[in-house]
Amino acid sequence: MNELKQICKEALTEKKARFIIAYREDKNKKTKPFIARTPEDAEQIIFNHQAVNNLAVYFPRFKNSGEGKIGIVVKSCDLKAVTALIQENQIKRDDLFIIGVNCSGVVRDTTMEFSNDNTQIKCKYCQAKTPPYYDELAEESKEFEMPDDDQAELMARIEKMSSDERLEFWSAEFEKCIKCYACRQVCPMCYCEKCIVEKSEPQWIDTSSTARGNFSWNIIRAFHMAGRCIGCHECERACPMDIPLTLLTRKMGMVASSEFGYRHGMSLTEPALIGTYSTSDKEDFIK
Amino acid sequence: MEEYIVSLDNLKKIADELLNNHCRVIGTTSENKFKELNYAEELVLNPGAVPTSSSFKEFFFPKTEPLFFYKQNHSNVDLFNPIQDKSKIVIIGAKPCDAASLPIISKVFNWDYKDDLFNSRYDNSLIIGMSCHYSDEFCFCNDLGSSPENMKGSDVFLKPLADNYFKVVSVTPKGAEFINEYQKYFEKDLGKNKSLERKEENPKHFDYDKVKTWLDNNFENKFWDTAGEMCLGCAQCAFVCPTCHCFDIVDEQNGSCAGRRAKNWDACQFSLFTKHASGHNPRDNQEKRYRQRISHKFKYYMDKFDEVLCTGCGRCSRGCPVSLDILQIVEEINSLSGNSNSIQ
Amino acid sequence: MDNIYKPELVEIKDIIDETPDIKTFRLQFKNPELQSSFAFKAGQFAEYSVFGEGECTFCIASSPTRPEYLECSFKLAGKTTSAMTKLNIGDTMGLRGPYGNSFPIEQMKGKNVVFIAGGIGLAPVRCIIWNVLDLRDQFKDITIIYGARTVSDLVYKNELEDWKSMSGIKTVVTVDPGGETPDWKGEVGFVPTIVEKVSPSGNDTVAIICGPPIMIKYTFPVLEKLGFKEDNIITTLENRMKCGLGKCGRCNIGSVYVCKDGPVFSYKDLKTLPQEY
Numbered sequence: 001m002n003e004l005k006q007i008c009k010e011a012l013t014e015k016k017a018r019f020i021i022a023y024r025e026d027k028n029k030k031t032k033p034f035i036a037r038t039p040e041d042a043e044q045i046i047f048n049h050q051a052v053n054n055l056a057v058y059f060p061r062f063k064n065s066g067e068g069k070i071g072i073v074v075k076s077c078d079l080k081a082v083t084a085l086i087q088e089n090q091i092k093r094d095d096l097f098i099i100g101v102n103c104s105g106v107v108r109d110t111t112m113e114f115s116n117d118n119t120q121i122k123c124k125y126c127q128a129k130t131p132p133y134y135d136e137l138a139e140e141s142k143e144f145e146m147p148d149d150d151q152a153e154l155m156a157r158i159e160k161m162s163s164d165e166r167l168e169f170w171s172a173e174f175e176k177c178i179k180c181y182a183c184r185q186v187c188p189m190c191y192c193e194k195c196i197v198e199k200s201e202p203q204w205i206d207t208s209s210t211a212r213g214n215f216s217w218n219i220i221r222a223f224h225m226a227g228r229c230i231g232c233h234e235c236e237r238a239c240p241m242d243i244p245l246t247l248l249t250r251k252m253g254m255v256a257s258s259e260f261g262y263r264h265g266m267s268l269t270e271p272a273l274i275g276t277y278s279t280s281d282k283e284d285f286i287k
Numbered sequence: 288m289e290e291y292i293v294s295l296d297n298l299k300k301i302a303d304e305l306l307n308n309h310c311r312v313i314g315t316t317s318e319n320k321f322k323e324l325n326y327a328e329e330l331v332l333n334p335g336a337v338p339t340s341s342s343f344k345e346f347f348f349p350k351t352e353p354l355f356f357y358k359q360n361h362s363n364v365d366l367f368n369p370i371q372d373k374s375k376i377v378i379i380g381a382k383p384c385d386a387a388s389l390p391i392i393s394k395v396f397n398w399d400y401k402d403d404l405f406n407s408r409y410d411n412s413l414i415i416g417m418s419c420h421y422s423d424e425f426c427f428c429n430d431l432g433s434s435p436e437n438m439k440g441s442d443v444f445l446k447p448l449a450d451n452y453f454k455v456v457s458v459t460p461k462g463a464e465f466i467n468e469y470q471k472y473f474e475k476d477l478g479k480n481k482s483l484e485r486k487e488e489n490p491k492h493f494d495y496d497k498v499k500t501w502l503d504n505n506f507e508n509k510f511w512d513t514a515g516e517m518c519l520g521c522a523q524c525a526f527v528c529p530t531c532h533c534f535d536i537v538d539e540q541n542g543s544c545a546g547r548r549a550k551n552w553d554a555c556q557f558s559l560f561t562k563h564a565s566g567h568n569p570r571d572n573q574e575k576r577y578r579q580r581i582s583h584k585f586k587y588y589m590d591k592f593d594e595v596l597c598t599g600c601g602r603c604s605r606g607c608p609v610s611l612d613i614l615q616i617v618e619e620i621n622s623l624s625g626n627s628n629s630i631q
Numbered sequence: 632m633d634n635i636y637k638p639e640l641v642e643i644k645d646i647i648d649e650t651p652d653i654k655t656f657r658l659q660f661k662n663p664e665l666q667s668s669f670a671f672k673a674g675q676f677a678e679y680s681v682f683g684e685g686e687c688t689f690c691i692a693s694s695p696t697r698p699e700y701l702e703c704s705f706k707l708a709g710k711t712t713s714a715m716t717k718l719n720i721g722d723t724m725g726l727r728g729p730y731g732n733s734f735p736i737e738q739m740k741g742k743n744v745v746f747i748a749g750g751i752g753l754a755p756v757r758c759i760i761w762n763v764l765d766l767r768d769q770f771k772d773i774t775i776i777y778g779a780r781t782v783s784d785l786v787y788k789n790e791l792e793d794w795k796s797m798s799g800i801k802t803v804v805t806v807d808p809g810g811e812t813p814d815w816k817g818e819v820g821f822v823p824t825i826v827e828k829v830s831p832s833g834n835d836t837v838a839i840i841c842g843p844p845i846m847i848k849y850t851f852p853v854l855e856k857l858g859f860k861e862d863n864i865i866t867t868l869e870n871r872m873k874c875g876l877g878k879c880g881r882c883n884i885g886s887v888y889v890c891k892d893g894p895v896f897s898y899k900d901l902k903t904l905p906q907e908y
Contacts, residue, residue, distance in 0.1 A: 030424075032611075035517070182522070206537075238608035364640055506885065548686075553881075560871075561881050567844070
């Protein structure tokens with residue numbers, strides 16, 4: 001524990017980073033994101049099972065905001081977002097000071113303790129507890145028992161549904177949407193300066209929370225995530241209406257993987273799937 | 288005046304009758320959500336439950352509603368008012384922090400210009416409030432002059448008694464009329480059922496007057512540079528809030544010659560909320576937008592309508608994706624305003 | 632139901648191309664009774680709609696002393712104004728209003744009046760100019776100072792000529808440096824500079840000023856130097872609005888709703904408001 005604080009303190013003292021996006025605990029012992037600007041601030045830095053946020057979401061705000069590297073504390077899953085943003089030319093590796101943490105799972109519901117029943121979905125199929133690259137690494141690597149991947153079971157069930165049944169399933173889910181855009185705002189990959197839903201000439205998507213407006217918003221967002229979602233599950237966690245959004249984004253990722261052999265956020269050098277064309281790309285969807 | 292009690296079973300019978308009389312009955316369910324009930328058995332009244340994740344404002348101020356419909360054929364345009372659902376709305380089991388929100392937002396919908404879309408529902412409603420036996424680190428109703436027993440906004444108020452009974456308090460003439468109408472389901476209070484009290488008092492966190500004075504004088508203060516800096520600019524807080532009432536007005540075409548104009552929930556934390564067509568934006572960063580949110584709730588609305596635009600329900604904090612905690616922000620303001628001796 | 636959000640229908644009677652991106656619409660209510668009963672005061676605004684495209688906010692640019700029609704001038708900027716530029720004479724629009732407060736015409740009576748405007752900011756000022764001119768004998772000296780970026784960006788060109796030719800009115804028109812044409816006979820320079828040059832006395836004078844925020848910001852100190860009292864400097868603000876009715880929550884500056892407590896504010900009022908407009 002001290003080690004992470006120590007690393008961050010040193011980084012700030014030695015100006016390896018001009019600030020560090022990290023986690024702290026508030027007076028109610030709630031873990032939340034904050035920005036450590038001084039070595040004193042770094043005293044507050046912690047990491048635990050409640051450190052759910054994907055801090056890469058804050059990058060766009062600091063784009064061109066000054067000289068010096070941006071420090072960030074990342075779990076292995078968060079690092080995929082960092083990598084993906086580098087792949088999509090949103091940030092440069094050289095502008096970052098990455099403090100990786102060994103993670104032994106985070107909670108799904110932040111109001112409860114970490115347990116087998118309260119493990120975030122992504123941790124149930126996590127393949128790398130240690131970030132693949134970093135400038136510094138903190139935290140001890142701890143084994144934890146991975147609960148069953150119940151989302152995979154649910155996905156298999158949905159895939160067996162007829163298209164009418166699927167429509168019914170998603171209609172019921174999307175009806176709940178209130179267009180608060182928490183899914184978009186917490187998403188590190190949703191960095192467009194002007195979102196498609198804000199483009200009014202022409203108005204592509206109804207902004208109202210009607211059946212039509214909700215369906216088009218959620219489906220378009222899923223499409224924009226195709227081959228781009230890095231699976232941090234923040235959208236679903238943030239959704240106040242409990243819409244199982246990651247069923248869509250995870251499925252899209254699986255398709256990108258099975259059809260194109262591509263997983264986003266896994267390589268600093270591989271070009272992003274969405275921005276490349278290969279003559280071997282399948283065309284059988286054009287009918 | 289006679290004092291009454293009512294059993295949960297009889298409350299459900301009342302709900303049944305209301306449903307049969309084509310009322311919209313809204314209550315909390317086993318999932319602890321406000322829902323328009325299909326049948327009375329869905330109703331679950333638990334004074335110890337955490338406030339529902341969303342408030343019930345959508346039943347008075349829907350997330351989207353038509354303002355009018357239009358049809359146009361060259362220079363001929365016809366406008367049609369939306370058909371109003373004239374059904375009576377009955378809310379059963381509103382916590383004091385929910386019930387209080389309606390008279391608060393009614394003020395903005397009725398100063399000078401009257402919003403009949405809101406009024407037609409609110410005027411035609413009956414709110415049955417209930418004491419609250421819940422509290423957590425996000426609750427602060429009693430810092431805002433309310434309490435878990437506060438009857439503001441309720442027409443009828445229920446106080447839990449042992450054995451699934453409730454003491455019935457008639458708060459408004461509308462409430463008295465209701466009790467009279469469903470008299471057969473109410474029993475005289477013979478004092479036999481023990482009343483269930485809250486386990487503990489809510490702590491007091493801040494002195495509102497001091498917070499208000501600080502806000503009056505500190506529009507420019509470095510506190511605002513960091514208060515909202517981690518805010519991601521979504522509208523979770525505003526949309527689950529019982530008092531947030533900002534809205535957008537949009538046109539939606541349905542084919543080339545017909546469509547509707549709609550009133551949709553909107554939120555001050557969205558970056559485009561105040562952006563002019565010219566590109567100029569008076570609140571051009573999240574820090575300014577967060578200042579607006581806090582100031583609107585704890586200062587502007589008070590200046591304008593003599594009410595705090597917050598009931599202390601804590602929903603915004605419980606649901607915030609980055610755990611921004613409105614109570615902690617207000618507590619910080621309280622401590623910035625100097626000596627905090629008046630707080631226990 | 633009394634539906635405060637439902638507009639009345641108006642017909643476009645005339646369209647004037649003021650500049651490449653500014654047009655003036657002359658409108659008349661389709662219901663003749665409304666046309667005769669519709670009353671407003673100089674400085675008030677309205678919400679104009681193109682059905683299916685949306686609504687937007689402009690001040691009423693014609694004078695209440697000429698009630699046979701309403702005029703609005705708008706600049707192509709967003710979705711609704713873009714739809715408006717595609718409309719033709721005879722087309723139908725929606726109109727809600729009038730909303731907001733107005734210029735303090737009673738306070739101005741018996742005094743000198745200086746009108747200062749920049750760009751399309753002349754629209755609300757034009758409303759009060761004609762109002763004052765139609766009641767000419769109730770006011771003392773009148774000065775009009777108007778500027779735009781270039782000669783082609785000047786609006787109400789014919790009326791500028793009318794005002795220049797009227798006796799007892801001093802009309803000065805300027806364009807920003809670089810915006811002049813070879814045959815330009817007016818002033819060249821930014822509005823605050825020209826105000827300083829024209830140097831109207833602040834004694835017993837009310838100034839009405841409207842234009843881009845930057846112009847207003849730099850003109851206030853000039854007026855103060857010329858001896859204008861803070862409550863005799865009057866401006867009109869345009870924050871983003873949707874409802875115009877004090878409900879939708881986006882036009883506030885501190886505790887003040889521009890749509891209801893404004894859009895007209897004195898410099899004295901503005902000094903009490905936070906810098907968030």
